[in-house]
Amino acid sequence: ASPAAFAAVDLGASSGRVIVGRLAAGALDLEEVHRFPNRPVRVGRTLHWDMLGLYRGVLDGLRAAGPVTSVGIDTWAVDYGLLDASGALLGNPVHYRDARTEGVAAKVAAILPPERLYAATGLQYLPFNTVYQLAAAQGTPQLTAARRLLLIPDLVSYWLTGVAGTELTNASTTQLIDPRTGDWSVTVADALGIDLSLFPPLRRPGDPAGELLPEVLAETGLTGPVPVTAVGSHDTASAVAGVPARTGSRFAYICTGTWSLAGIELDTPVLTEESRRANFTNELGVDGTVRFLRNIMGLWILQECLRDWEAEGLGHDLDRLLRGAAVAVPLRSVVDAGDSAFIAPGGMPGRIAEACRRTGQPVPRDAAETVRCVLDSLALAHRSAVEDAQRLSGREVDVVHIVGGGAHNELLCRLTADACGLPVVAGPAEAAALGNVLVQARAAGAVSGSLSDIRSLLHRTQPLRQYEPSDDRNSWDLAAARIAGGKEATCA
Numbered sequence: 027a028s029p030a031a032f033a034a035v036d037l038g039a040s041s042g043r044v045i046v047g048r049l050a051a052g053a054l055d056l057e058e059v060h061r062f063p064n065r066p067v068r069v070g071r072t073l074h075w076d077m078l079g080l081y082r083g084v085l086d087g088l089r090a091a092g093p094v095t096s097v098g099i100d101t102w103a104v105d106y107g108l109l110d111a112s113g114a115l116l117g118n119p120v121h122y123r124d125a126r127t128e129g130v131a132a133k134v135a136a137i138l139p140p141e142r143l144y145a146a147t148g149l150q151y152l153p154f155n156t157v158y159q160l161a162a163a164q165g166t167p168q169l170t171a172a173r174r175l176l177l178i179p180d181l182v183s184y185w186l187t188g189v190a191g192t193e194l195t196n197a198s199t200t201q202l203i204d205p206r207t208g209d210w211s212v213t214v215a216d217a218l219g220i221d222l223s224l225f226p227p228l229r230r231p232g233d234p235a236g237e238l239l240p241e242v243l244a245e246t247g248l249t250g251p252v253p254v255t256a257v258g259s260h261d262t263a264s265a266v267a268g269v270p271a272r273t274g275s276r277f278a279y280i281c282t283g284t285w286s287l288a289g290i291e292l293d294t295p296v297l298t299e300e301s302r303r304a305n306f307t308n309e310l311g312v313d314g315t316v317r318f319l320r321n322i323m324g325l326w327i328l329q330e331c332l333r334d335w336e337a338e339g340l341g342h343d344l345d346r347l348l349r350g351a352a353v354a355v356p357l358r359s360v361v362d363a364g365d366s367a368f369i370a371p372g373g374m375p376g377r378i379a380e381a382c383r384r385t386g387q388p389v390p391r392d393a394a395e396t397v398r399c400v401l402d403s404l405a406l407a408h409r410s411a412v413e414d415a416q417r418l419s420g421r422e423v424d425v426v427h428i429v430g431g432g433a434h435n436e437l438l439c440r441l442t443a444d445a446c447g448l449p450v451v452a453g454p455a456e457a458a459a460l461g462n463v464l465v466q467a468r469a470a471g472a473v474s475g476s477l478s479d480i481r482s483l484l485h486r487t488q489p490l491r492q493y494e495p496s497d498d499r500n501s502w503d504l505a506a507a508r509i510a511g512g513k514e515a516t517c518a
């Protein structure tokens with residue numbers, strides 16, 4: 027018999043992919059059948075996602091996948107599409123990096139103080155959390171006309187199946203979910219005038235989410251019925267499910283890509299004031315887990331530097347730059363990679379130089395030094411998130427797993443091991459797709475067991491690389507102190 031095949035649709039901020047996972051005789055094989063760029067489009071002053079272009083990529087990918095047992099969808103979080111009463115999309119979804127949320131947090135805080143919002147939702151402050159986007163959109167013709175709000179993976183799922191639902195892991199990034207109950211926080215929604223009836227009913231990873239519509243079967247050449255299964259539809263939820271941790275190991279994870287999401291997995295949220303001040307989030311994960319983590323700017327900073335250098339006509343061969351960065355002076359200058367000053371696109375090398383200047387550190391002299399500064403800074407931010415996660419939760423870790431695209435970046439992995447003073451296990455790069463595939467496989471009965479069984483299957487079957495930390499703690503301690511000093515200088 028042919029092995030059970032599961033199609034994972036995984037849309038990230040810079041590319042989308044459709045990956046088929048096949049399970050047979052304890053082996054797990056992944057095949058990327060389609061990859062396509064995700065290029066945001068600015069129309070007027072607004073930065074949009076090209077939603078139809080992305081959906082075309084999904085259809086092309088499903089066609090390339092061939093016969094599959096089921097389909098699961100995960101994407102980035104917080105963003106949404108609005109539908110009218112007939113189910114038609116009202117405008118292109120707005121990109122979370124769009125400037126429309128500037129200044130909105132202060133208005134929301136005047137209605138609902140940050141302490142209360144955190145105690146109710148456990149979500150870290152990010153200027154683009156869905157509540158702030160909705161506050162920014164309040165009174166617009168589009169929101170007024172909307173009868174339904176679908177988060178991005180739920181929108182893709184709706185187009186594929188005609189069935190509308192709100193998947194819980196991603197719903198938890200809206201800042202409208204109470205992480206203790208896994209249900210909507212009516213108090214928060216009421217206080218902010220947000221109509222919760224816009225959201226279709228909640229569903230959880232593993233729940234059925236409909237079947238591909240006849241039109242979709244015709245477009246993709248597939249033969250029905252093909253079920254869609256809800257997975258951790260927030261890509262980070264799927265990636266954390268895909269962390270190849272040994273059973274019983276005490277691990278932290280860093281999901282690297284456009285962002286670095288660094289933290290630990292818990293059974294219950296930490297909603298303390300200390301945790302709010304440390305900007306730690308309690309997003310919901312697969313099987314009722316809590317992702318206790320902090321968002322760090324991640325490889326976005328590097329991607330934006332490359333984009334800038336390319337626009338200026340400067341060569342930007344990444345491998346060459348990374349080789350240069352590897353031999354550049356370590357920790358010469360470091361910036362706060364958690365600073366929201368780095369969220370918006372454009373002019374990134376200049377913003378890094380400015381941050382160095384402001385904190386009295388030498389400005390990188392060339393591209394390789396800039397790359398070194400970015401990677402040293404990311405490693406330091408990883409360290410502080412891993413340390414804070416342990417301190418705030420009272421749980422200790424002995425190993426750090428790096429999954430996602432950054433697992434291929436040897437320098438970043440080595441620096442992170444050194445900065446954390448812990449062994450780093452790097453891989454798989456496609457953890458989100460793997461988490462997506464395995465949650466579908468479990469729903470279909472092709473694998474069984476808990477998250478920890480899923481992880482040990484990954485540990486057995488995926489190629490991983492281990493990095494041991496160097497003995498040099500002192501220079502990292504000093505650099506961390508420089509970041510802390512810089513923050514004080516900025517706040518003062």
Ligand code: LFR
Pocket residue numbers: 038039101102103104105122260261262283284285287321
């Ligand atoms: C990663 C991610 C993060 C989320 C950010 C914005 O792809 O989903 O978890 O904070 O994108 O949605």
